[in-house]
Amino acid sequence: MEAHPHHAHDHDHAHEHAHGGESRLADMLDLDAELLGTYLDELTAWVAEQAAGTPRTVADLGAGTGTGTLALARRFPAATIVAVDRSPVMLDRVRAAAVGRGLGERVRAVQGDLDLALPPVGPVDLVWAAASLHHVEEPARLLREVHAALNPGGLLAVVEMDGLPRFLPDEAGAALEVRCREAVTRARTGPDAYPEWTPPLTAAGFEVTARRDFPIEVAARRDFPIEVGPSSPSGVRGVARYAHAVFSGYRSRLDGHLAAADLAALDRLLSEDHPEALRHRDLVLRSTRTAWAARRA
Ligand SMILES: C[S@@+](CC[C@H](N)C(=O)[O-])C[C@H]1O[C@@H](n2cnc3c(N)ncnc32)[C@H](O)[C@@H]1O
Incomplete structure (x- = not known):
């Protein structure tokens, strides 16, 4: 029987398809950031109030296209931000966005699967995980690893959105x-539902110092x-x-x-x-x- 000539092509196609999905998600994340920029500034200001001192090293877990990474780089001008994601499509966008805003020197993109382990980002002063922690298969394990990677007094900021x-x-x-x-x-x-994160954070050894809702409203007539x-x-x-x-x-x-x-x-x-x-x-x-x-x- 003839060898199937389409396998390689099918594989490429599936690959392209997966990347197409990621590109669409990436476009959506960029649109979200573009429209909700004001709220992000408010949120990072709140994080700055919660952080003890000025963070020098920051990690953004599940960084996506880098919305949080860039907002954190703006908020903490002395900090290096390590953007972690498992998707190379996302990380390419993070790099391009950072370079485009003259932040290339302060932003590092690291590929890593948080389902396996926290990549070596530490020691860090601030960890940010926005709309990403609920994707992780074993959040309890990751939270323990984040706790260990933080300097004493360091802060973890978890952000989730209430669906679309x-x-x-x-x-x-x-x-x-x-x-x-x-x-x-x-x-x-x-987008999956997220749990109330206070108990798992406490179980991982964190002290939850604040929890706040940020309602967002943008009217467009x-x-x-x-x-x-x-x-x-x-x-x-x-x-x-x-x-x-x-x-x-x-x-x-x-x-x-x-x-x-x-x-x-x-x-x-x-x-x-x-x-x-x-x-x-x-x-x-x-x-x-x-x-x-x-x-x-
Ligand atoms: C909904 S997006 C949020 C992106 C960004 N934090 C934001 O707020 O715009 C979730 C991101 O987490 C990443 N992600 C999901 N599971 C992951 C895992 N196990 N390891 C690393 N990254 C993961 C996805 O690739 C995606 O970029």
Whole structure:
């Protein structure tokens, strides 16, 4: 029998596909950062208050495209930031973003799988893990390793987001979003739920010194001129793009998990010309991030 000529190609294709998914996630993370920059400054200011002294070495675990890495580099101008991720696609973006902002000297990108072990980043003064700790298979083990890598008095900041952001301010739209978010949870196709981190942090030897919710709201009225949106230079267009990405995700992943009427409503939101389309509506981007500050005694 003839050797199958497509194996190598299939493999490449699968590889490309996986990287395509990572690139899409990377785009989404960048969009999130672009629209929610103000909240990040507030959050890093809070972390600076919680940290004892000025951190010199910082690790960003599950750094993604480097949103946190760059925000930390801005907040702590004397610090070196080690960005850890298992994805080379993400780390390439971190490097490019750091160099683009003149921070190449202070940012180091390290590939490592946190499911296996914390790569050698220590000793560090501050560890930041945003929307990443809940991905790790054995968080208790990782938290012990982070505790050991921190200098005495060092701080771990854990940040999580309450699922995908919401966009529709009207009652019917908000109810549709609730159903989509519940379906995502049932189908387990979206960002996983995170636990209350205080008990595992305490069990790993940390003292949880503060826990705070950061509610985020970015209003984008469709009749605002696109280039002068209310909260960021990208304004309306950015919020509508983010909404489009989130609702397309619901549409493609929730077939079979939502009622036909809800799937049809998603189609109308995503359409180009329907009066209910996202592009013709006022949107309000809403999300809540929760942060824990945990100190090594
Ligand atoms: C939702 S993203 C968050 C990125 C970034 N911290 C932010 O707030 O924008 C989660 C990141 O964690 C990374 N990640 C997930 N599991 C990981 C693991 N076991 N080891 C290393 N990185 C991991 C993913 O590659 C992804 O970049």
